[in-house]
Amino acid sequence: MRKYITADWLFPVSEPPLRNGVLVLNDDAVILEYGMREAYPPDKLEIYNGTLVPGFINCHCHLELSFMKSAIPEKTGLLAFVKKVVAIREKFSKKQQQQAISDAEKEMITNGIVAVGDISNDTRSFFQKQKGQMRYHTFIEVFDLGPAGTKQAEETSKQVFAQIPRAGGSSGSITAHAPYSCTPELIAWCDTFSADQGKLLSIHMQEQEEENRLFIEKKGVWVELYKALGADFSWFEASGKNSLESISQYIGNDSTLLSVHNTNTRQEDIDAVHRMDKKIIWCFCPNANLYIEDKLPDFRLFKNEHCVIGTDSLASNHQLSILEEMKLIQKHSNIPFETLLQWASINGAKALHFDQDLGSFEAGKKPGVNLISAMNMRNMSLTNLSQIKKLM
Numbered sequence: 604m605r606k607y608i609t610a611d612w613l614f615p616v617s618e619p620p621l622r623n624g625v626l627v628l629n630d631d632a633v634i635l636e637y638g639m640r641e642a643y644p645p646d647k648l649e650i651y652n653g654t655l656v657p658g659f660i661n662c663h664c665h666l667e668l669s670f671m672k673s674a675i676p677e678k679t680g681l682l683a684f685v686k687k688v689v690a691i692r693e694k695f696s697k698k699q700q701q702q703a704i705s706d707a708e709k710e711m712i713t714n715g716i717v718a719v720g721d722i723s724n725d726t727r728s729f730f731q732k733q734k735g736q737m738r739y740h741t742f743i744e745v746f747d748l749g750p751a752g753t754k755q756a757e758e759t760s761k762q763v764f765a766q767i768p769r770a771g772g773s774s775g776s777i778t779a780h781a782p783y784s785c786t787p788e789l790i791a792w793c794d795t796f797s798a799d800q801g802k803l804l805s806i807h808m809q810e811q812e813e814e815n816r817l818f819i820e821k822k823g824v825w826v827e828l829y830k831a832l833g834a835d836f837s838w839f840e841a842s843g844k845n846s847l848e849s850i851s852q853y854i855g856n857d858s859t860l861l862s863v864h865n866t867n868t869r870q871e872d873i874d875a876v877h878r879m880d881k882k883i884i885w886c887f888c889p890n891a892n893l894y895i896e897d898k899l900p901d902f903r904l905f906k907n908e909h910c911v912i913g914t915d916s917l918a919s920n921h922q923l924s925i926l927e928e929m930k931l932i933q934k935h936s937n938i939p940f941e942t943l944l945q946w947a948s949i950n951g952a953k954a955l956h957f958d959q960d961l962g963s964f965e966a967g968k969k970p971g972v973n974l975i976s977a978m979n980m981r982n983m984s985l986t987n988l989s990q991i992k993k994l995m
């Protein structure tokens with residue numbers, strides 16, 4: 604049986620929006636076509652108030668940290684945040700952790716998310732991923748904190764990588780955590796290792812200005828942290844350049860870097876990676892930025908860039924909702940809804956190499972169908988009251 608779903612507006616994403624557009628799907632939720640209402644039998648139409656958009660792609664999450672919801676104080680800065688994560692990481696029972704992971708995935712599905720770029724340090728989220736209810740690209744995240752830890756980081760991550768559930772078209776790669784926690788050797792190793800997995804890396808980037816300071820002059824809180832840990836930091840050499848430009852040299856020009864957060868990224872950083880001819884995708888998780896650092900990226904700089912959206916984890920967010928991230932970006936930029944929707948759907952699908960099936964209403968795809976209510980249609984924008992309802 605065919606389904607004919609229609610609403611005030613239909614955003615195919617691959618084409619301009621249609622007023623009163625109709626989406627035609629088969630029983631299996633595969634898109635057959637779309638068109639105007641006049642073209643279809645009126646008694647078959649399922650009519651909704653609102654805007655139809657494809658399922659969302661969450662390009663940055665840490666499902667395994669879901670049990671830390673509301674456990675970490677807000678706006679304390681990244682260093683205090685990371686310390687707290689490490690301190691409570693093993694403080695919850697396995698049962699509590701697994702329940703939180705299942706609940707978090709369910710929340711994402713309810714919020715119209717159909718695929719996730721998920722960071723994993725170990726296998727604790729795999730029991731859920733195995734069920735194949737959501738499509739994942741799992742990034743096995745590594746850090747070595749110096750050459751002494753490199754070999755171990757590589758070996759451990761390879762073991763975790765081998766266990767990544769591949770249910771429902773899910774995929775994976777190994778990636779470096781952040782510029783301040785990985786040696787150049789480890790970053791280069793991740794890049795080489797990812798060669799067979801779509802050459803996709805996801806690195807936490809420029810989350811605070813101190814990271815740039817470290818790379819420019821080897822000073823600041825990260826130097827202090829290594830000292831406090833009693834860890835050897837003699838291996839680290841300041842490059843005199845910001846962190847993004849510094850580590851880009853260890854990443855191949857045929858790899859794609861998902862640069863996550865970019866809270867302190869400036870025009871000169873964007874220009875530098877383009878000058879180096881690097882493939883870069885900018886991933887924004889603004890609610891987490893407010894939660895941790897109480898600072899947002901300068902979204903205006905990225906208007907013409909390949910951008911995607913993530914929620915980060917429940918350790919640093921009150922919800923896992925791409926719509927809420929879109930609302931926040933809209934509030935702090937003049938980026939139009941149509942562009943934000945691309946970030947939330949097709950751009951994310953392309954980033955994770957899921958665009959054959961997901962990210963837009965195109966015949967043959969099975970992208971999921973979301974209804975956004977309470978938009979301001981006069982200027983095509985989200986309102987505080989806008990909500991998401993997953994229809995398919």
Ligand SMILES: [Zn+2]
Pocket residue numbers: 663664665722807915916
């Ligand atoms: Zn993260």
